[in-house]
Amino acid sequence: xxxxxxxxxxxxxxxxxxxxxxxxxxxxxxxxxxxxxxxxxxxxxxxxxxxxxxxxxxxxxxxxxxxxxxxxxxxxxxxxxxxxxxxxxxxxxxxxxxxxxxxxxxxxxxxxxxxxxxxxxxxxxxxxxxxxxxxxxxxxxxxxxxxxxxxxxxxxxxxxxxxxxxxxxxxxxxxxxxxxxxxxxxxxxxxxxxxxxxxxxxxxxxxxxxxxxxxxxxxxxxxxxxxxxxxxxxxxxxxxxxxxxxxxxxxxxxxxxxxxxxxxxxxxxxxxxxxxxxxxxxxxxxxxxxxxxxxxxxxxxxxxxxxxxxxxxxxxxxxxxxxxxxxxxxxxxxxxxxxxxxxxxxxxxxxxxxxxxx
Numbered sequence: 022x023x024x025x026x027x028x029x030x031x032x033x034x035x036x037x038x039x040x041x042x043x044x045x046x047x048x049x050x051x052x053x054x055x056x057x058x059x060x061x062x063x064x065x066x067x068x069x070x071x072x073x074x075x076x077x078x079x080x081x082x083x084x085x086x087x088x089x090x091x092x093x094x095x096x097x098x099x100x101x102x103x104x105x106x107x108x109x110x111x112x113x114x115x116x117x118x119x120x121x122x123x124x125x126x127x128x129x130x131x132x133x134x135x136x137x138x139x140x141x142x143x144x145x146x147x148x149x150x151x152x153x154x155x156x157x158x159x160x161x162x163x164x165x166x167x168x169x170x171x172x173x174x175x176x177x178x179x180x181x182x183x184x185x186x187x188x189x190x191x192x193x194x195x196x197x198x199x200x201x202x203x204x205x206x207x208x209x210x211x212x213x214x215x216x217x218x219x220x221x222x223x224x225x226x227x228x229x230x231x232x233x234x235x236x237x238x239x240x241x242x243x244x245x246x247x248x249x250x251x252x253x254x255x256x257x258x259x260x261x262x263x264x265x266x267x268x269x270x271x272x273x274x275x276x277x278x279x280x281x282x283x284x285x286x287x288x289x290x291x292x293x294x295x296x297x298x299x300x301x302x303x304x305x306x307x308x309x310x311x312x313x314x315x316x317x318x319x320x321x322x323x324x325x326x327x328x329x330x331x332x333x334x335x336x337x338x339x340x341x342x343x344x345x346x347x348x349x350x351x352x353x354x355x356x357x358x359x360x361x362x363x364x365x366x367x368x369x370x371x372x373x374x375x376x377x378x379x
Contacts, residue, residue, distance in 0.1 A: 097187060
C-alpha cells in the first residue's frame with residue numbers, strides 16, 4: 022500500500038490520457054535529429070561546446086554533473102527553463118522517469134492503459150496500444166523540448182502523462198516541488214541494464230557507420246560515462262526522493278514488476294489516484310492490462326514491428342522489444358566482469374538502503 026492515497030476513487034471520474042500522437046500538431050515520421058550532426062545550428066551551442074567531453078564515440082557532454090548526448094543537453098536546458106507545470110485545478114502532471122533501457126516502453130504502456138482504462142477498456146479490440154507504439158502514446162520531455170514542440174504539451178488532457186530519462190537533480194524545481202505532480206520511477210538491476218543499453222545503442226551507433234564491443238560499453242558505464250550517467254546517481258536521486266516524499270514519488274524495480282505484474286498494476290493505480298474498484302477487480306481489469314502490455318503481446322503487434330517513434334531522435338519501433346528478461350547479463354559478462362560491476366554498485370549505494378539481487 023502506498024502512503025497518502027485515497028481509496029475507492031472510481032475510474033469513471035477520470036477520463037485519463039489520450040494517445041499523444043492523436044494530439045500532436047506536427048508528427049512527421051521522418052522528422053528527427055541526426056545523432057551525429059554538428060552543434061553549430063543549436064541555440065545553446067556555445068554552452069554545450071564549453072562542457073566537459075567524454076566518450077566521444079557517443080557524443081557525450083557533462084551538464085550539471087550528468088553525461089548525455091550533446092543534442093540532449095539542449096533539450097534539458099529548454100525543459101528546465103520553459104516547463105510550466107499544470108496547476109492543481111488543471112489536474113496536475115504525471116512524470117514517468119527511467120534510466121535508459123530499464124523498462125521505459127513497458128511503464129509507458131502500463132501507465133497509459135491504467136490511467137486511460139475508462140475511455141479505452143484494456144480488453145477492447147480498438148485499444149490505442151494495439152495500433153500505436155507506447156512511445157507514440159506518452160511523449161518524451163527531451164524529445165518535445167529538443168524538437169521545439171513543447172507547446173504540444175498544452176493539448177494533453179489532465180492529468181498529463183509524460184516521460185523523461187533525466188536524473189532527478191536535473192528536473193525543473195517547479196515540477197519537483199509541485200504537490201500536484203507525481204513521479205513514477207522504474208530502474209533495473211545494473212548488469213542487465215548495461216547489456217540492454219549496449220544492444221540498443223550499438224544498433225543505433227552502428228547505423229552511423231560506427232561500432233563498439235560490449236567491453237567498451239561496460240568500461241564507460243562503470244566510469245559513469247554512459248547516457249544520463251553516472252547510473253548510481255540516477256538511482257540514488259529518485260530513491261532518496263521516494264523516501265522523502267513517498268506520496269509523490271513511486272520507486273519501482275523492473276525485476277519486482279515482472280515477478281508480480283498484476284500487483285504492480287494495482288500499486289501503480291493506487292499511487293496515481295485511480296485505484297481499481299471492486300467491480301473492476303471482479304471483471305479482471307488488472308489482469309487484462311497485464312496481458313495487453315506484456316512484451317509478448319506488444320512484440321507481436323504490427324505497430325511495433327515497423328515504423329519509428331520519437332519526437333527528437335527517431336528509433337525503429339522493433340528496437341524497443343528485445344528480450345525483456347531478468348538475468349541476460351550472464352550471456353555477456355565473465356564472472357570477473359560481474360564481480361567488478363557488483364562491487365561498484367555496492368560501493369556507490371552503500372548506506373542508502375537500496376540494493377539489487379542478481
